[in-house]
Amino acid sequence: MSVLVVVRGNSASGKSTAALAVQQRFARGACLVVPQDVVRRQMLREPDTAGAANIELLEHIAIFGLARGLVVIVEGILNAGRYGSMLERLTAAADHALHYCFDLTFEETVTRHIGSSRAADFSPEQMAEWYHGWQPLSFADEIRIDASWGPEAIVDRIHRDILACGERPESAVE
Template identity: 35%
Template sequence: MRKLIIIRGNSGSGKTTLAKELQKAFGPNTLVISQDTIRREMLRVHDGNGSETIKLLKTLIEYGHSNNKVTILEGILNSKWYQSLFEKAEELYGPENIFAYYYELPFEETFKRHLTKAERNDFGERELKRWWNERDYIECIKEEVITKEIEIEEAVKMIVAKMN
């Protein structure tokens, strides 16, 4: 059965790192779809309601469903703006095959993590505060919370165990 993992949270929380580690753990035929890569690098569009990013992400999760054992979708993915994407995911995978996680970290922790990233000089604390979404949970898909106490290795083990 095809599975979808959704990893969401504020900028700098660790979503991309977790997605890449999960891809290693699941091995070949695991597709990682990064909202930032699609939006900022491929399309070069702003985020928001009706963003062109949504259309391409829908196409990519369809591709993942048709061609990959595991698809991992990661990004900030604002719950309101991306509602139609989450509905499409439910339609494709069914709720029993979606494993969704939300990084719920204090702002100070995400800023600390941001300072370790290659893009740390591209934007700073002011921008991170402006983009901040407190407890931005998806309405139609149940998400499990990942807190700052859960290290990457532990999160990987937890998610892999739930998928088996």
């Protein structure tokens, strides 16, 4: 059984932190995190534009994990206009698909960024260029995560929802 989890939202909202924390709740090799930033910015070093190679590569990596029956967490800004078609194909390819989207104000994302370990990586001015507000996907009911959700509540919810997709004996941490 394959489970796709999509965690989207603006820069510095907590997507990567949540995805990695959920992964830690599963045994080694049971959960694959596919971070948009790593694929786009590090592996390919390309801008975030329509039709960019990272979109196809993200899809291939996720399909690989789904075919192996893993929990696959695709996380990133994942702008609906550029990544929506790919996410729709992934959703159709999974036995179960769960969608979460951080819906934070620009001011909240800047506040979170300033307190993060990546604060020196990019400026609030750069973040303003990337900020797109709420962009719901037309094909999925996304759980909307606002500023009232604490980190542990986010991780608990995602983990609980994954487990509800079916009994996964490998969900215990080693």
